[in-house]
Amino acid sequence: xxxxxFINIGGTIAFAASGALAGIxxxxxxxxxxxxxxxxxVGGGTIRDILIGHLPVKWILDSSIVLLIAGVTLITxxxxxRIEKLDKxxxxxxxxxxxxxxxxxxxxxxxxxxxxxxCLILGTITACFGGVIRDILLNEIPTLFRKEIYATACxxxxxxxxxxxxxxxxxxxxxxxxxxTIFGIRLIAVKMNISLPKxx
Amino acid sequence: xxxxxFINIGGTIAFAASGALAGIxxxxxxxxxxxxxxxxxVGGGTIRDILIGHLPVKWILDSSIVLLIAGVTLITxxxxxRIEKLDKxxxxxxxxxxxxxxxxxxxxxxxxxxxxxxCLILGTITACFGGVIRDILLNEIPTLFRKEIYATACxxxxxxxxxxxxxxxxxxxxxxxxxxTIFGIRLIAVKMNISLPKxx
Amino acid sequence: xxxxxFINIGGTIAFAASGALAGIxxxxxxxxxxxxxxxxxVGGGTIRDILIGHLPVKWILDSSIVLLIAGVTLITxxxxxRIEKLDKxxxxxxxxxxxxxxxxxxxxxxxxxxxxxxCLILGTITACFGGVIRDILLNEIPTLFRKEIYATACxxxxxxxxxxxxxxxxxxxxxxxxxxTIFGIRLIAVKMNISLPKxx
Numbered sequence: 001x002x003x004x005x006f007i008n009i010g011g012t013i014a015f016a017a018s019g020a021l022a023g024i025x026x027x028x029x030x031x032x033x034x035x036x037x038x039x040x041x042v043g044g045g046t047i048r049d050i051l052i053g054h055l056p057v058k059w060i061l062d063s064s065i066v067l068l069i070a071g072v073t074l075i076t077x078x079x080x081x082r083i084e085k086l087d088k089x090x091x092x093x094x095x096x097x098x099x100x101x102x103x104x105x106x107x108x109x110x111x112x113x114x115x116x117x118x119c120l121i122l123g124t125i126t127a128c129f130g131g132v133i134r135d136i137l138l139n140e141i142p143t144l145f146r147k148e149i150y151a152t153a154c155x156x157x158x159x160x161x162x163x164x165x166x167x168x169x170x171x172x173x174x175x176x177x178x179x180x181t182i183f184g185i186r187l188i189a190v191k192m193n194i195s196l197p198k199x200x
Numbered sequence: 201x202x203x204x205x206f207i208n209i210g211g212t213i214a215f216a217a218s219g220a221l222a223g224i225x226x227x228x229x230x231x232x233x234x235x236x237x238x239x240x241x242v243g244g245g246t247i248r249d250i251l252i253g254h255l256p257v258k259w260i261l262d263s264s265i266v267l268l269i270a271g272v273t274l275i276t277x278x279x280x281x282r283i284e285k286l287d288k289x290x291x292x293x294x295x296x297x298x299x300x301x302x303x304x305x306x307x308x309x310x311x312x313x314x315x316x317x318x319c320l321i322l323g324t325i326t327a328c329f330g331g332v333i334r335d336i337l338l339n340e341i342p343t344l345f346r347k348e349i350y351a352t353a354c355x356x357x358x359x360x361x362x363x364x365x366x367x368x369x370x371x372x373x374x375x376x377x378x379x380x381t382i383f384g385i386r387l388i389a390v391k392m393n394i395s396l397p398k399x400x
Numbered sequence: 401x402x403x404x405x406f407i408n409i410g411g412t413i414a415f416a417a418s419g420a421l422a423g424i425x426x427x428x429x430x431x432x433x434x435x436x437x438x439x440x441x442v443g444g445g446t447i448r449d450i451l452i453g454h455l456p457v458k459w460i461l462d463s464s465i466v467l468l469i470a471g472v473t474l475i476t477x478x479x480x481x482r483i484e485k486l487d488k489x490x491x492x493x494x495x496x497x498x499x500x501x502x503x504x505x506x507x508x509x510x511x512x513x514x515x516x517x518x519c520l521i522l523g524t525i526t527a528c529f530g531g532v533i534r535d536i537l538l539n540e541i542p543t544l545f546r547k548e549i550y551a552t553a554c555x556x557x558x559x560x561x562x563x564x565x566x567x568x569x570x571x572x573x574x575x576x577x578x579x580x581t582i583f584g585i586r587l588i589a590v591k592m593n594i595s596l597p598k599x600x
Binding site for chain 1: 223226227229236246250255260280
């Protein structure tokens with residue numbers, strides 16, 4: 001439980017910081033940075049909740065996430081240079097968040113009895129599509145569709161999840177292995193600069 | 201029934217292929233192409249279902265559409281050159297799909313007792329707004345708003361639908377004439393390179 | 401009541417006209433202009449209604465808004481030059497609409513017992529995010545995130561709203577002061593060309 005809370009908050013902060021930094025690079029004003037931090041960290045879960053009809057979306061019912069993200073934005077604005085130097089720490093939590101949010105999306109799918117492909121889709125949307133909204137708002141073709149191993153890590157992690165479940169591994173262990181698989185694939189891909197192939 | 205299934209699948213394939221091809225042109229990776237195929241073919245229906253609150257959206261409850269589109273993406277990647285040469289076949293099914301998806305949107309509107317303008321809007325969104333999402337993700341001003349007769353065909357076909365219904369024409373015949381009207385207007389517009397007027 | 405109707409219609413017209421004019425500048429066709437007018441004026445409320453699950457969205461249940469916006473588009477197309485000269489009138493109603501739509505969003509939040517930060521978010525989304533959709537469709541980084549005092553006026557007005565409510569000021573007066581505060585801040589910001597600060 002505390003392990004999940006830790007990852008959830010760490011991932012949210014990393015996603016928010018990356019959103020705010022992306023906004024700074026595009027010369028947004030302070031309000032724009034806050035929106036960027038916000039959509040990057042809760043955008044994926046919001047799309048998921050809309051698609052499955054879990055409305056009102058959770059962050060509107062509980063302002064603690066909003067306040068956390070506002071705080072991250074403020075700190076990113078005030079200590080921009082220092083935070084940019086935290087590159088490795090951010091990548092660490094970003095990758096951990098990627099794993100956790102994928103797991104969350106898969107669990108939401110299971111909770112409403114979706115089949116495996118739809119659960120994988122929900123997991124991937126939860127983890128990755130906040131970044132897609134961020135890139136659209138910043139007027140760029142989403143990185144997710146062009147380079148890096150990002151969604152692929154989520155899908156592979158999700159497949160591991162269902163394989164382990166089929167093998168009757170205990171729930172907690174399935175969760176942890178899933179998160180660590182996604183975390184590991186993502187970190188290796190960043191380190192070795194691996195991308196998906198393109199056509200032609 | 202089988203006629204509708206045929207058009208539905210043909211239209212879905214044509215929309216998905218056009219999405220994947222657009223992604224290839226923009227140098228997306230394989231995952232990006234799959235997303236492009238997916239949003240182009242189910243994006244319009246998804247927006248419609250969100251607006252009217254038919255949630256969860258249908259494709260998340262039934263993975264057969266997802267698998268069909270994944271297959272189309274794979275085939276488009278493997279046989280890219282051959283599929284690009286199928287230009288006329290794709291336009292044929294794309295136009296048929298345009299008619300069918302418009303009809304589906306109108307019927308969804310009637311099912312919840314919307315008035316005629318709202319039904320026309322739902323039909324047009326269902327048929328055309330998958331392409332809008334595709335263009336936004338590819339960082340372009342949507343073609344739909346700039347050139348070609350596309351939405352206009354849907355709106356005109358929808359008006360024919362309600363005129364025929366008023367004249368007590370049997371449901372099946374109304375459906376077929378509506379689809380063929382949209383199909384015909386679209387093909388003629390493509391052939392004769394007709395566009396809507398601009399201002400100034 | 402009549403005061404609200406007046407502001408509502410005035411604001412809707414101003415938002416729609418600004419959307420259509422933005423579309424003309426980007427050389428959209430007539431259908432594109434209508435969509436631009438439409439998303440600019442109802443887009444914010446639509447996002448709000450989706451987030452809180454108030455579906456179907458209101459404008460699909462009542463075509464009068466659709467017809468009003470279609471009319472505004474037509475008039476903007478026909479009398480483009482004259483309407484562009486109405487710059488000050490448009491800004492006047494746009495600012496009034498900004499206040500009114502913020503108030504509407506806050507009230508929707510209160511109606512479902514959201515806390516204050518979420519109500520402020522809903523108010524800002526209602527008033528400002530139609531313009532965000534417009535800018536995304538026109539392939540630009542949303543103005544809202546880059547310059548001018550726009551969202552800030554909504555947030556400040558919303559804070560005034562809750563302060564006055566706490567002070568037991570009568571509802572009608574709270575409403576009017578909120579609208580006028582947002583209206584005033586916005587007009588002053590336009591006049592004095594004030595923007596939010598950027599980082600670096």
